[in-house]
Amino acid sequence: MTDTSAGPRLLGPAEVRALAAELDVRPTKQKGQNFVIDPNTVRRIVRESGVSAADVVVEIGPGLGSLTLALLEVAGHVTAIEIDELLASRLERTITEYAPNQAANFGLLVQDALRVREVPGPAPTALVANLPYNVSVPVLLHMLQLLPSLERGLVMVQAEVADRLAAKPGSKTYGVPSVKAAWYADVRRAGSIGRNVFWPAPNVDSGLVAWTRREPPATTATREQVFAVIDAAFAQRRKALRGALRGVVGTAEEIDAALASAGIDPLARGEALVIGDFIRIAEGLPGIVATRNEARADD
Structure with a gap:
């Protein structure tokens, strides 16, 4: 049995x-x-x-x-x-x-x-x-x-x-x-x-x-916009944010303004930032180009 x-x-x-x-x-x-x-x-x-x-x-x-x-x-x-x-x-x-x-x-x-x-x-x-x-x-x-x-x-x-x-x-x-x-x-x-x-x-x-x-971050930016900032920040991880973000938004002035609004040093690198920092940057870049592959695994 x-x-x-x-x-x-x-x-x-x-x-x-x-x-x-x-x-x-x-x-x-x-x-x-x-x-x-x-x-x-x-x-x-x-x-x-x-x-x-x-x-x-x-x-x-x-x-x-x-x-x-x-x-x-x-x-x-x-x-x-x-x-x-x-x-x-x-x-x-x-x-x-x-x-x-x-x-x-x-x-x-x-x-x-x-x-x-x-x-x-x-x-x-x-x-x-x-x-x-x-x-x-x-x-x-x-x-x-x-x-x-x-x-x-x-x-x-x-x-x-x-x-x-x-x-x-x-x-x-x-x-x-x-x-x-x-x-x-x-x-x-x-x-x-x-x-x-x-x-x-x-x-x-x-x-x-x-x-x-945990609860998703409260933000005016979309997940895709935040992920685009993350991708750009680590695409060339030794590059300062001011230069790294040029691939996702138009002008240096816009980038400087967004970083200043977020309280982020423009010479900082992505490896020093937490998720909240990336969110604040994305919120200051309304014209950001959404990432093409938000689930990329590299770096």
Whole structure:
């Protein structure tokens, strides 16, 4: 007789490789595929995320389902977004086999996370994911913008990206991801993950980034205008703001006036400013050209 009180069984190295062999999946760097094979690691991620039975979780890139199963142990509902149709074709059956009592609490959206415009089902309250390294920052920023219902989250990304997302002004790692993430949330580093918990093992270390949503800044500038200022300020990060902003607005006089109004030294650099400084600058530049790619991940 099946124990109906049992929680999900998790995937270990043998199960992950067996599922991959069944699908004839060969993980590729191009798709950012590194499958977690250690049950203790996915349980740690879920524990650090603070997810409970009251949460509706959205997961990006579930792959073969390692983290998904751990989330289903504690979350009220999990919606997974998977771009790979082959992996997605097996995922619901994996959930049914390994977590039969939680299968009703699982939803799947087969789509590119960067192109998602709506997440079906109950409004997500948390984002927990092992994000593909090559698109981690754009995906995170897109989800934060798309889903205002998100209250908090924990993502695993490349260690260098984790450092950038959680960096503070004045540090060498502080840049575009740091400031744009700060528009939406308070962000912090939440630990490191070793390479040996993945198959195949990546050539880089991984880090955990946790964030807590806060109210969006009160401003007369749009998010796009603020992000345009951020992009310009870090496009040539050693350049003073007076020169860096010439790419997004017309005259030196307008820039000087905006910086003076914001109380910002025109010879300061973007790496010294917090999100509130960028907002005040944008408010003084009504003719600013909105950024072409507000989720850019560089610098």
